[in-house]
Amino acid sequence: MASAKVLCVLLNYRTPHMTLRAAEAALADLASIGGELVIVDNASGDGSPEIFREAVSARGWDAGGRVRVIASPVNGGFGAGNNIGMRAGMSDGSAPDYLYLLNSDAFPDPGSIAALRDHLEAHPDAGFACSHIRGEDDAPHTTAFRFPSIAGEFEGAARLGVISRALAHARVPLLDLDTTRAVDWSAGASMMIRRAMIDAIGGFDERFFLYFEETDLCLRAARAGWSCWYVVQSRVVHIGSGSTGMKTAARMPRYWYDSRRHYFIKNHGRAYAACALLAHLAGGVIHRARCALPGARPQDPAHFLRDLIAHAATAYRPKSETRP
Template identity: 40%
Template sequence: MTIAAIIVNYGTGKLILDHLIQIREELATVPGSHLYIVDNLSPNGDAALLTEGTTGMDDVTVIGAPRNGGFSYGNNRGFDQAIADGGYDHYYLLNPDAYPRPGCLKALLAFMAEHPKAGLVGSRLEGLDGHIQSSAFRFMSLESEFASAAKLGIFNRLFASKRVARPPQDEAHKTDWVCGASMLLTAEALEKVGLMDEKYFLYFEEVDFQRAIIKAGFEIWYVPSAHAIHLVGQSTDMKDGKQSAGTAPDYWYDSRRYYFEKNHGAAFADKADRAWAWGKRAGGLKSLLKGQGLSSVDRDIAGLEAARKRAAS
């Protein structure tokens, strides 16, 4: 069994180099494996930094992409190069703000060997403090769109069975999708579904990709015996769908809209937009009771409408 690990970088080269030893040591436990780092034309000189920082490492290849085409685009350049180099049995997609703990890859490989229908598996993700992060999820629904936008306990309880994030569990289980920060897929699954959809710039692409893998007859599993560290938000400056400035960027709204239209149709996408907007307004009532304004709610709903118009143009 061999693994091609792929990391897509945009402005986080130092973060990758900080954890390169751990990544290479883990890959070395699976002989014949290789690390591909794709730099999406970072404006801060990361391509040179990464090239210099990996000089003399035969198990690492730095790929300078000609443009910043997003997460799917970057991963696809990694897939392309890995396949051109002869191909691998498995492909390990790793965020630049994540790295595997010792034994992670062998645990994932062992699980896949015991579950031949598993086309993609995700590891348990945890912070440096040991806090276990939610990394197994359900597909989004109208109910979950409303509840996630409202962020009110009453709706989270009411629609608990539809909640996207599943509570972390100690046992491996099938799920709709796993976090793309640390996931392993088989060459067979990649061959059947093809490369990732490059119409997504960032966000929702891993959900779409795993939906395609399930449609092709494979299973998605969460494997908590495999551990990886995930420094949430350090690669995108976003947490919970928000940038540090307090609102999501246009590409988040565009990716969300595209995901719903592609997988459920425009009519469902419109319903999902309304559910999300109603949820935002419901959550906004709490802000009003606290004497706060609704400017952030208005901005979020405006972002949703702008994405709908861009998709229709």
């Protein structure tokens, strides 16, 4: 039987040299399984496609269609860019069996991609296999989660021991995972997806510009009977926020609030979304009351609750008032 075909999709936005570093790491790991790679530039406007084409040619990566470069005319966000790559198919026109999404600031250890493929091969009902992620300092990142819920919103915003213990079943982050296991969803920094599942349920919802798109895709998959797995044998170094600048951002960007609201309304309805918002605000008030004690500081970005309330208020204005 022929080996399963893997297509790696590497999305770039204004980080061409880091993306090439990620491509080099991915290609070294793909060599053992014969996969291909497509680099999608998300309308960076900084000459990235030309940099990629020159580097691909100079390094001989284009031999046999091993690496291709696609320039998107618009920046539709994370999901839209990855959808372009997933639709590209293999260089011979055939469809891949698996689609491997890798962030431009993520670098797989040897054997990591094969470990994800092997897990999906061994579990026919699995739609996703995702890697153990760590930082450049070797500290593990939290990338496996439960689906968001009203109780989870309250627990996550309150960050108070007694509440967290009472709502442990709803806590969204899954901490200190040291074994391969099924999870609700995982971050898309290093995620292998079964192509047959995407054919059945569709790709990313492109109404999410950034954030919550993986959550939504995994929820749609779960509702269709597909599982998501966290595979500890697959290990990847991730810098984090290499393209978005979120590490240094003083406030959460509007698209985060847009994505959060769209996720809850789309998947649970407006009433549930409103209750989730109120739960988050109530938890946030508890957190800030606790932080009023000497030596304590809020853990949210600046003006987070104020921005969350202001964003929610736009949902009740006429459309003509919510757009410039």
